[in-house]
Amino acid sequence: MKVTIVGAGNVGATCADVISYRGIASEVVLLDIKEGFAEGKAMDIMQCAPNTGFNTQVSGITGDYSKTAGSSVVVITSGVPRKPGMTREELIGINAGIVKGVAENVLKHSPDAIVVVVSNPMDTMTYLTLKATGLPKHKIIGMGGALDSARFKYFLSKALNKPAGDVDGMVIGGHGDTTMIPLTRLASYNGIPVTEFLSAEELEKVAADTMVGGATLTGLLGTSAWYAPGASVAYLVDSILNDQKKMIACSVLLEGEYGQGDICMGVPCIIGANGLEEILDIHLNEEEKAKFAKSADAVRNMNADLKAVLA
Numbered sequence: 001m002k003v004t005i006v007g008a009g010n011v012g013a014t015c016a017d018v019i020s021y022r023g024i025a026s027e028v029v030l031l032d033i034k035e036g037f038a039e040g041k042a043m044d045i046m047q048c049a050p051n052t053g054f055n056t057q058v059s060g061i062t063g064d065y066s067k068t069a070g071s072s073v074v075v076i077t078s079g080v081p082r083k084p085g086m087t088r089e090e091l092i093g094i095n096a097g098i099v100k101g102v103a104e105n106v107l108k109h110s111p112d113a114i115v116v117v118v119s120n121p122m123d124t125m126t127y128l129t130l131k132a133t134g135l136p137k138h139k140i141i142g143m144g145g146a147l148d149s150a151r152f153k154y155f156l157s158k159a160l161n162k163p164a165g166d167v168d169g170m171v172i173g174g175h176g177d178t179t180m181i182p183l184t185r186l187a188s189y190n191g192i193p194v195t196e197f198l199s200a201e202e203l204e205k206v207a208a209d210t211m212v213g214g215a216t217l218t219g220l221l222g223t224s225a226w227y228a229p230g231a232s233v234a235y236l237v238d239s240i241l242n243d244q245k246k247m248i249a250c251s252v253l254l255e256g257e258y259g260q261g262d263i264c265m266g267v268p269c270i271i272g273a274n275g276l277e278e279i280l281d282i283h284l285n286e287e288e289k290a291k292f293a294k295s296a297d298a299v300r301n302m303n304a305d306l307k308a309v310l311a
């Protein structure tokens with residue numbers, strides 16, 4: 001199965017690295033506009049194979065979309081990342097035009113592809129991709145919740161002082177510093193509610209750290225994170241390509257679920273060979289419902305800025 005990743009920068013190349021190392025796809029094409037950049041990243045990744053023993057064929061290409069033809073999944077990571085002190089939302093002016101152009105180009109050569117949108121502000125870029133391409137909703141999936149949920153589990157495991165693999169939890173809502181909703185009420189440690197082990201104050205801190213997880217890393221790194229984002233995209237691509245039907249928080253078009261419509265936001269989804277196979281409209285308590293509605297208002301405001309690019 002062939003996967004194209006547009007944008008061979010930090011996130012795109014890390015995603016290609018994880019996909020090949022784990023043998024998730026037989027072929028990965030990295031495409032970038034920077035001359036020779038994707039070719040270099042692909043060659044570097046392929047030179048891991050003798051020592052790590054994978055068989056995925058990774059190639060790089062500058063701008064030539066014909067080489068992406070027949071991809072089952074296309075990942076869009078092209079665009080600019082934020083710098084310390086910025087919000088993801090500030091990237092819309094540059095990234096909207098890039099994402100729209102890329103989505104149109106990839107679909108010319110891979111009309112049946114499932115498109116995974118990563119570029120920020122991700123919920124709005126997912127909505128833009130949906131509107132610009134006219135593809136059915138099950139084929140456009142925004143990646144943010146898989147990453148936010150991984151960060152949530154990390155902070156929970158630190159607070160519990162227990163292995164991250166023993167912790168479960170999910171983040172829904174928008175993929176923004178103030179729009180994420182870590183579902184602390186439902187998080188568990190090996191099936192036992194974490195509320196048995198952590199105080200309300202400790203859980204509040206876990207949620208707050210999760211919400212600014214990306215901003216914290218951006219402050220430390222000088223640009224936004226890439227290891228966990230790349231691995232999270234690969235995790236999502238694995239569930240699509242290998243029809244794993246995993247339940248993953250993804251940004252998808254809502255049509256009444258969670259009281260919302262005409263908006264892409266993070267909700268629990270079943271992800272398989274058809275892309276989005278089901279949205280799980282779980283019961284939220286009144287506080288969570290209010291947070292979801294507030295998050296939706298913020299995402300909707302951002303979507304309103306797409307008028308010019310969609311005109």
Ligand SMILES: NC(=O)c1ccc[n+]([C@@H]2O[C@H](COP(=O)([O-])OP(=O)(O)OC[C@H]3O[C@@H](n4cnc5c(N)ncnc54)[C@H](O)[C@@H]3O)[C@@H](O)[C@H]2O)c1
Nearest residue numbers: 007009010011032033078079080081118119120122143229
């Ligand atoms: N959704 C998430 O969870 C998540 C996580 C991390 C990063 N991001 C976002 O992903 C995007 C990429 O982040 P990064 O750290 O990899 O940035 P980066 O700067 O390292 O890489 C971006 C790449 O996109 C390329 N590019 C720009 N315009 C292009 C075009 N028209 N066609 C093809 N390639 C093009 C650039 O040349 C560059 O190599 C950013 O918008 C960032 O905010 C999202």
Ligand SMILES: O=C(O)C[C@H](O)C(=O)O
Nearest residue numbers: 082088214215224225229
């Ligand atoms: O924080 C960012 O801007 C990048 C990404 O959305 C992340 O959460 O790491």
